[in-house]
Amino acid sequence: MIGRLNHVAIVVPDLDAAARLYRDTLGATVSAPLALPEHGVTTVFVELPNTKIELLHPLGEASPIAKFLAANPSGGMHHVCYEVDDIHAARDRLKAAGARVLGDGEPKTGAHGKPVLFLHPKDFCGTLVELEQV
Numbered sequence: 367m368i369g370r371l372n373h374v375a376i377v378v379p380d381l382d383a384a385a386r387l388y389r390d391t392l393g394a395t396v397s398a399p400l401a402l403p404e405h406g407v408t409t410v411f412v413e414l415p416n417t418k419i420e421l422l423h424p425l426g427e428a429s430p431i432a433k434f435l436a437a438n439p440s441g442g443m444h445h446v447c448y449e450v451d452d453i454h455a456a457r458d459r460l461k462a463a464g465a466r467v468l469g470d471g472e473p474k475t476g477a478h479g480k481p482v483l484f485l486h487p488k489d490f491c492g493t494l495v496e497l498e499q500v
Contacts, residue, residue: 371450373418376442381423388412445494453499465489
């Protein structure tokens with residue numbers, strides 16, 4: 367059901383410093399910051415030959431990752447994102463198998479402009495999983 371790894375998301379306390387680290391120290395191609403108010407984050411994508419790293423920073427006090435950053439002031443890995451061909455079919459199959467879909471269970475538009483869903487980390491070895499329709 368799942369396809370390739372789309373990205374690994376890392377919450378960072380300073381988005382500009384993290385982007386510079388990946389661009390200047392590691393020599394990666396780094397996107398411009400993109401504010402996503404509907405998700406409460408600002409994101410930067412680091413392009414790699416085989417996947418991406420998503421750097422996340424809270425956008426506002428109500429950001430869903432603000433609590434994560436408060437508990438992990440240096441930042442840390444937040445989630446992994448896998449590609450799926452049909453997000454509704456994947457959701458239905460996962461729910462039938464007992465997995466919990468976060469939120470209202472309906473896909474939202476993600477940072478790439480494609481439908482995404484998040485799955486409860488307790489159902490996936492302690493890892494928050496994002497599914498993105500390709």
